[in-house]
Amino acid sequence: MLLNYLKIAWKVLLRHPFYTFITLFGITLTLTVLMVLTSFLDHLFGAHYPEGNRNRSLYITxxxxxxxxxxxxxxxxxxxxxxxxxxxxxxxxxxxxxxxxxxxxxxxxxxxxxxxxxxxxxxxxxxxxxxxxxxxxxxxxxxxxxxxxxxxxxxxxxxxxxxxxxxxxxxxxxxxxxxxxxxxxxxxxxxxxxxxxxxxxxxxxxxxxxxxxxxxxxxxxxxxxxxxxxxxxxxxxxxxxxxxxxxxxxxxxxxxxxxxxxxxxDTYFDGFLRTFLRSDNEPNRLAFYGIASLVLLMFMGLPAINLVNVNVSRMLERASEIGVRKAFGAPSQTLLGQFIIENIFITFIGGVFALGLSYLIIYYINSSGLIAYADLTINWVVFVTSLGVCLLFGLLSGVLPALKMSRLKIVDALKA
Amino acid sequence: MIHLKNVEKVYRTSSIETLALSNINLHIQKKEFVSIMGPSGCGKSTLLNIMGLLDAPSQGTMELDGNPVNNFQDKALARLRNEKLGFIFQSFHLINDLSVLDNVEIPLLYRRSSARERRLLAQQALEKVGLSNRMSHFPRQLSGGQKQRVAIARAIVGRPEIILADEPTGNLDSAMGNEILSILQQLNSEGATIVMVTHDEAMAKRTHRLVRLFDGSQVL
Structure with a gap:
């Protein structure tokens, strides 16, 4: 079944090259910024030379x-x-x-x-x-x-x-x-x-x-x-x-x-927060995490909203397919899953481009001398985080259109 | 097998109310081949959609194998459609991005069957409609008659007891139409219950029973 979904997703991508370009461009740009940001955060807070022991260190600063x-x-x-x-x-x-x-x-x-x-x-x-x-x-x-x-x-x-x-x-x-x-x-x-x-x-x-x-x-x-x-x-x-x-x-x-x-x-990150917030107050820390999450969500959310519209248009073209699948026994839930999987697949294609682009940007930052001895990398932490971000972005931009389309009435879908 | 009791269907918009079906009472027996005829807009397709669980009646009850299905939830209805019903549409409704074989496999995707089993059953269904040499083609590469045969293969691949055909010969020339009807008759002789909407009197005469509709009501 998954192969069938992916085949369809691939064919839909090939159907409208310009639409596909716009979609992938948006996804790639957003994910590139997030990947470079993740890499930079890893550079700041991860255990790297000469603080390779950061994971078992405490800082009294x-x-x-x-x-x-x-x-x-x-x-x-x-x-x-x-x-x-x-x-x-x-x-x-x-x-x-x-x-x-x-x-x-x-x-x-x-x-x-x-x-x-x-x-x-x-x-x-x-x-x-x-x-x-x-x-x-x-x-x-x-x-x-x-x-x-x-x-x-x-x-x-x-x-x-x-x-x-x-x-x-x-x-x-x-x-x-x-x-x-x-x-x-x-x-x-x-x-x-x-x-x-x-x-x-x-x-x-x-x-x-x-x-x-x-x-x-x-x-x-x-x-x-x-x-x-x-x-x-x-x-x-x-x-x-x-x-x-x-x-x-x-x-x-x-x-x-x-x-x-x-x-x-403090651990390195807690020490950074304490200096940054100038407080050891728990509500302040929670507020910081809340604001940081909100900023991240907004950063992903705005392009995701844009993609929602593109996705709805793309999916509307496939109303007849939705009608057929439902007529032959696909429950709404299964169709919801299909569209989300397809969207995540497309997001991951954008993720691959973003990974390549991020490599180039990171290479430029490392070799430009903007930060002396800069050692930004796309290591496992950055890669896994990026995968998670791709998944979240795919879900953010895919769930709403998928939900809308999976709820289409069969007779209406077949007429489309 | 299919039992409709006092079925009524009303389409409502904010300003207009349209009565599409009124007081339909119909009993379709197992292994019957029934045709539904009537002028355009008389409610034939609406009736077929209700029988196929694609739409719900506004009033009245619809029973399948003696069980009223009016209150079934999405999942249960989907399962019934998958296991008991097969659809053939006038405009074929094949998915252009999938090969013939992949199109025929669709009903099996929603069952617990392995990829191998799905492939085998789809191949058998295509052989039955004489299209075993077109499995890897795409719908755009087929003629109208071939597309409808793929649609028939898709309708029968899950071995449903009931086949619902909405003007299956409507987009075909008479020779191809006859060929499709022959396939349906063959399926009926093998045990399938078939309900077919048609405009063609000659086609209707080749079925066991004819139900006529006019302005949403049965004509006796």
């Missing part, structure tokens, strides 16, 4: 200090010392890394200025992330303790600073803000969209200007907590929450007295 009425609020990253005391000591974690948010600096080579993004990290940073060392090795606890002036740089900075050198630059020196550092390792760079791990140059946290000894709660640091398994994360979150609860309050920092601290160990 922002602290909110507020008074009991929540009228005055101070929000920002943590101090190194606070994280050392409350995050580094988490027993249920496999490893905890502390690193600064990325900062800015300059370096000069041959009179040319190189703008740098810098990051101060501990040794665990190289275990929590999966940066690939192209040359040399990461600094360790001993290097840090001895206060050695060493750095790890990205392959891109190597190219800029050492002028396309093909030789190893390990042991060579690099001058940043008038201080000379020895290059200890060269890593393949990561995209700036992964803000907690991105930088051009990585310093041990004991390097000058790291401010790691600041005694307050807030500073310029964040922690990435690696769990043994994704399932261990709730236990770590509970342990961290408990550690935060032990902090005596009210407290005072930079002249601001606060009696409430909101400090959480």
């Amino acid at each position: 922002m602290m909110m200090q507020t008074d009991s009425a929540r009228e005055s609020v101070n929000t920002g990253p943590y101090s190194f010392q606070f994280l050392k005391r409350h995050a580094k000591t988490l027993k249920s974690a496999e490893r905890v890394s502390i690193a600064s948010m990325f900062g800015f600096s300059n370096s000069y080579v041959g009179g040319k200025r190189i703008k740098l993004n810098t990051k101060f990290t501990d040794a665990d940073f190289w275990h929590v992330t999966n940066y690939k060392f192209l040359e040399g090795k990461p600094y360790n606890d001993q290097t840090i303790a001895q206060g050695e002036r060493v750095v790890v740089i990205t392959d891109d900075l190597k190219k800029q600073y050492f002028e396309e050198s093909t030789e190893s630059v390990i042991g060579k020196t690099i001058e940043i803000e008038s201080i000379t550092y020895k290059v200890m390792g060269v890593v393949r760079g990561g995209p700036p969209t992964r803000v907690y791990t991105y930088a051009d140059v990585f310093f041990p946290y004991t390097a000058p200007k790291s401010n790691y000894q600041n005694a307050g709660m807030r500073g310029g640091y964040q922690a990435i907590v690696l769990a043994k398994t994704p399932g261990d994360r709730p236990e770590i979150q509970a342990e961290y929450d408990n550690a935060i609860r032990q902090i005596p309050l009210p407290a005072k920092e930079n002249g601001f007295t606060f009696s409430v601290i909101v400090a959480k160990a």
